[in-house]
Amino acid sequence: MRIVVCDDEPLARERLVRIVQESGHQVVAQATTGAEAIVAVKTQQPDIILLDIRMPEMDGVRCAQELAKLEHPPAIIFVTAYDHYAIAALKANAIGYLLKPANKDELLEALAKAKNLNAAQLNEIRKLEDPMARPVREHIAARTHRGVELIKLKDIYYFTADQKYVKVRHKDGIVLIDETLKELEQEFEDRLFRVHRNAIINLSFLDFLETLDAGQYQIRFKGIDETLAVSRRHLPALREKIQSM
Structure with missing residues (x-):
């Protein structure tokens, strides 16, 4: 080069x-x-x-x-x-x-x-x-010990709030980014979905909605054993979304 x-x-x-x-x-x-x-x-x-x-x-x-x-x-x-x-x-x-x-x-x-x-x-x-005129990003930028890394959105399972940062769980591990869940949800509204005030998921990896004791629910993902809790507030919208997929 x-x-x-x-x-x-x-x-x-x-x-x-x-x-x-x-x-x-x-x-x-x-x-x-x-x-x-x-x-x-x-x-x-x-x-x-x-x-x-x-x-x-x-x-x-x-x-x-x-x-x-x-x-x-x-x-x-x-x-x-x-x-x-x-x-x-x-x-x-x-x-x-x-x-x-x-x-x-x-x-x-x-x-x-x-x-x-x-x-x-x-x-x-x-x-x-x-x-406002930019095309939708296909990557999320994260600063790590190796410099600035680009994580493909299609490889991200979910985003969760982690104090003043957002944790990104992707196929190769976890990174932290200096963006907000609200900003990510608005930008990728057709690909990400909020399941809790502290979590949004990539719909491409949504496997199924699982019922727990005491009327609690959680998300299971394709490809990983991790789960995320679904809040009562976001449950109706998530059920509706699943039915439309």
């Missing part, structure tokens, strides 16, 4: 260049500011840009927002020393977020993920249009 490396710290930039080249990819340009990165992307048309955040003149988040306006923007992977920019990175449509000094294996994993994203997915991630 063709890659641009942008970092104002020479040693950090050289380390990224070395890892990229040793892994068989091509570094087509290097930049020290966001403005230089934009020029490099326009002239070199890279597949990916490795982008620092804290830089003079134009920071990485602003640079990413400008790059997203291009007709053919590169996939963006942030590599930064600061962990509190993750949400800003997500809003800037980054597909990866790594902390310095970037672990070689994590960087190569992020590059592989970028390569495997098809054109339709990348186009969806990069859009910075009015949120």
Whole structure:
């Protein structure tokens, strides 16, 4: 893949260049500011840009927002020393977020993920249009120890409120996201369904509604043994939904 490396710290930039080249990819340009990165992307048309955040003149988040306006923007992977920019990175449509000094294996994993994203997915991630005009997402972004991961909505069993975060149970495990159940329910109203004030489920994995003692009910899922309680308040609507499926 063709890659641009942008970092104002020479040693950090050289380390990224070395890892990229040793892994068989091509570094087509290097930049020290966001403005230089934009020029490099326009002239070199890279597949990916490795982008620092804290830089003079134009920071990485602003640079990413400008790059997203291009007709053919590169996939963006942030590599930064600061962990509190993750949400800003997500809003800037980054597909990866790594902390310095970037672990070689994590960087190569992020590059592989970028390569495997098809054109339709990348186009969806990069859009910075009015949120009301955006197409429905097919992925949920979660910040983990490996950076920012994209979880396919079709692989998610359910979402539950977990203090100030939302827990996402998917085919490969559990992650936490900084979104609300209400926002998710509204955005994916045709695919997710609320069964409790603290839980919404992916209807694709709904197996059946099970009756317990004392008039209690719970959901059973296809593919996993876990269950979720159904509140009395949401029971009638869920029964109606099941009958219409």
